[in-house]
Amino acid sequence: MEPEIYPKEQHGIEINQIDSKALYILEKLRAAKHTAYLVGGSVRDLLLHKKPKDFDISTSARPEEIKSLFSNCILIGKRFRLAHIRFGRKVIEVSTFRAGDTENEALITEDNIWGSPEKDAMRRDFTINGLFYDSANETIIDYVGGYHDIKKKYLRSIGQPYLRFKQDPVRMIRCLKFQARFGLEVDREAELAMIDCKKEIKKSAQARVLEELLRMLESGSASPFFKLMTDHGILQQLLPTIASFLETPEGDEIYSFLTEADLTVHEPHEPRLERPVLIGCLVFPIVEKGLKTHFLDREKIPHMGEIFQEINVIIDSIFNVFFRLPRKIRVSTVDLLVSQYRMTPFEKIKKRKIRIPNIPDFYLSLQFLQLRARLEPAFLEIAENWSKLYEEKQDREPETHPITRYKKRS
Numbered sequence: 001m002e003p004e005i006y007p008k009e010q011h012g013i014e015i016n017q018i019d020s021k022a023l024y025i026l027e028k029l030r031a032a033k034h035t036a037y038l039v040g041g042s043v044r045d046l047l048l049h050k051k052p053k054d055f056d057i058s059t060s061a062r063p064e065e066i067k068s069l070f071s072n073c074i075l076i077g078k079r080f081r082l083a084h085i086r087f088g089r090k091v092i093e094v095s096t097f098r099a100g101d102t103e104n105e106a107l108i109t110e111d112n113i114w115g116s117p118e119k120d121a122m123r124r125d126f127t128i129n130g131l132f133y134d135s136a137n138e139t140i141i142d143y144v145g146g147y148h149d150i151k152k153k154y155l156r157s158i159g160q161p162y163l164r165f166k167q168d169p170v171r172m173i174r175c176l177k178f179q180a181r182f183g184l185e186v187d188r189e190a191e192l193a194m195i196d197c198k199k200e201i202k203k204s205a206q207a208r209v210l211e212e213l214l215r216m217l218e219s220g221s222a223s224p225f226f227k228l229m230t231d232h233g234i235l236q237q238l239l240p241t242i243a244s245f246l247e248t249p250e251g252d253e254i255y256s257f258l259t260e261a262d263l264t265v266h267e268p269h270e271p272r273l274e275r276p277v278l279i280g281c282l283v284f285p286i287v288e289k290g291l292k293t294h295f296l297d298r299e300k301i302p303h304m305g306e307i308f309q310e311i312n313v314i315i316d317s318i319f320n321v322f323f324r325l326p327r328k329i330r331v332s333t334v335d336l337l338v339s340q341y342r343m344t345p346f347e348k349i350k351k352r353k354i355r356i357p358n359i360p361d362f363y364l365s366l367q368f369l370q371l372r373a374r375l376e377p378a379f380l381e382i383a384e385n386w387s388k389l390y391e392e393k394q395d396r397e398p399e400t401h402p403i404t405r406y407k408k409r410s
Contacts, residue, residue, distance in 0.1 A: 001118055006140040006147055013046045015138060021087050022055035025070070025094065026135045032069055034061040035097075035117065037132035043140065044128045047150045048182060057094045058120055058132070066094050098123060118143050125164065125171045126178065127156045155184040161193035169200040172234055173212045180216070180225035198233045206323035209238060217278035220265035223258035226282075238322045245286050256375055257281035264371070273367065276332035279325070280368045283318055287337055290314045301347045308338050332361050339365035340372070343386050344379060354386065356393050366390055 015023070022038060029036035036059040042052035059066065066083040067073045073085045073094075083094040099115025100123035115123075121130040127146035134141060144158050155178055157164050157171075165172050172194050179186055201209070216225045226246065229235035235243040245251050261281045264270045294310050295302045302310075311334055319325050325333065342357060343365070356362060366387055373379040 001143060003118070003121075004142040004145075004147065006142065008138040011047065011140045011147070013043075013133065013138070013140075015135065017046055018042075018133075018135065019052075019055045019090075019092070021085075021090060022057060022092055023135055025057055025085060025092055028069060029057075029059050029061055029066075029094075030136060032061070032065075034059050034065070036061070037117070037134055037141065039095075039120075039132055040124070040129050043131045043133045044146075044150060046133075047131075047140075047147070050182075055092060057092065058097055058117070059094060060097055060117075061094075062096055062114065066096075117141070122158060124158055125168070125174055127158055128178065128184075130158055153182065153184050154187065155179060155190070156187040157190050157193075161187070161190040162196060165193050165197040166200060169197065169202075169204045170208055170212060172197060172201060172232075173209065173229070176228040176232060176234070177212065177216055177219075177221075177225060180221040180228055181219060194232050194234070199237060201234055201237050202322065210323050210325075213238075214275055214278070217258075217261070217275070217282065218265065218273070220262045222278070222281075223255050223262055226258060227255070239318060240321060241286065241318045242282060250285060250289065253285035254282060257284060257371070260371055260374055271367070273371075274332075274364060275329055276336050276361075276364050277368050277371070279329065279333045280336050281371070283315070283333075284337065284340070284368075284372075286318065287311055287314050291341075295346070301345070304338065304342060307341050308334070311337050332364060335359050335361065336365045336368050340369065343369055344372075344382060354389060356386075356390055362390065 018038065022042075026036045026038065036057055038055060039058040040056050042055045045052040061069070063075050063081050063083050066085075067075055070083075070085050072087065073083050076082050076084055081096070085092045085094060097115050097117055097120040099113045099119035117132060121132070121143040124130045124144075127144045127149045129146070130142075130144035131146045131150075132141040133139075140147060145156075149156055155175060157175075175186060175190060175194065178184055216222055219225070226235065226242075230243050230246045235246070242254070246254060258281055261273055261278055264273055291302075291307065291310055291314075295306075315325075315330065315334060315337075319330075324330070339357065339359070339362065343354075359365075366383070369379065369383045369386065373383040
């Protein structure tokens with residue numbers, strides 16, 4: 001099969017838009033007589049005039065050959081063998097061209113069959129992700145019709161969607177991810193396949209699904225993504241408590257938090273919202289309702305220990321259905337949620353002296369309170385007072401890791 005070749009004059013990608021480290025790797029692989037292309041998301045993003053987050057490379061070189069060329073390379077993965085080439089904190093991912101059976105609906109459990117560029121393109125998920133960029137002559141190589149689909153903003157599966165979603169159910173999440181991020185029109189056949197295959201998502205690796213959801217919380221498109229996940233019945237398979245809440249009028253509260261988080265991501269000078277804060281956006285309205293229901297008939301205001309215990313019960317009810325949160329993220333999320341009732345208690349106490357609690361990462365609690373205050377201006381003064389007190393404490397007791405220093409939104 002001969003690919004379509006698109007020259008620079010047609011696709012418009014400038015070589016200086018590509019990471020210099022990725023260009024170095026491509027050049028070194030070619031010098032060693034290997035074929036090597038920029039592949040997937042970075043090519044797609046550049047064509048959509050978005051700044052790529054990563055620059056992945058595919059090559060004819062085998063993992064061991066890649067490692068022999070780069071002293072800063074480590075090999076990872078068993079199901080999908082990859083090379084990671086490190087430049088300080090930056091990692092460029094390099095994969096070997098693969099082949100795969102696109103006609104068999106059996107779940108993919110191993111993906112280390114080496115192939116050609118054409119076969120590698122055909123085994124990818126969607127046409128918009130199946131493009132190669134050859135930095136040697138600045139051309140785009142298209143075996144799957146992805147170039148025209150990107151221009152039409154059309155999301156189409158490579159191969160029969162029903163089979164491809166059976167092979168790797170996470171592709172359904174990725175389909176909705178691209179629809180949310182780029183506003184693409186999804187192919188009708190893929191839409192119908194998601195309805196038929198939605199229960200297949202439970203066959204996926206839990207850690208992989210969780211990572212996709214967390215990345216979407218960080219993406220700046222969380223609100224439309226979780227709406228699409230709910231509308232397609234996929235979130236009901238993974239997080240039924242959240243999905244049920246989103247389907248009620250109260251679900252608008254979660255969407256408000258997610259929308260505010262999305263806006264923060266798109267503001268260049270904002271501090272990055274860390275994952276516990278983003279999970280807080282997803283669950284805080286459920287926690288609020290659960291606590292008020294649990295303590296509704298009590299004359300006595302619950303103390304912090306009782307609030308802590310009840311929040312743990314609620315978090316377990318939300319996340320123990322398909323996957324559990326990693327321990328570190330879970331602890332930070334619970335601390336963040338509990339702290340909201342320290343800073344904004346159920347009952348206002350007059351002349352109450354506020355003190356910064358001795359808990360790790362308290363700045364996350366403040367970050368979430370600031371986010372709440374943008375949705376509920378009544379909390380603005382409270383958030384300002386706590387922030388000022390925390391900054392004074394930081395000035396007296398500098399933290400070991402400056403990256404964790406809390407920053408207020410200007």
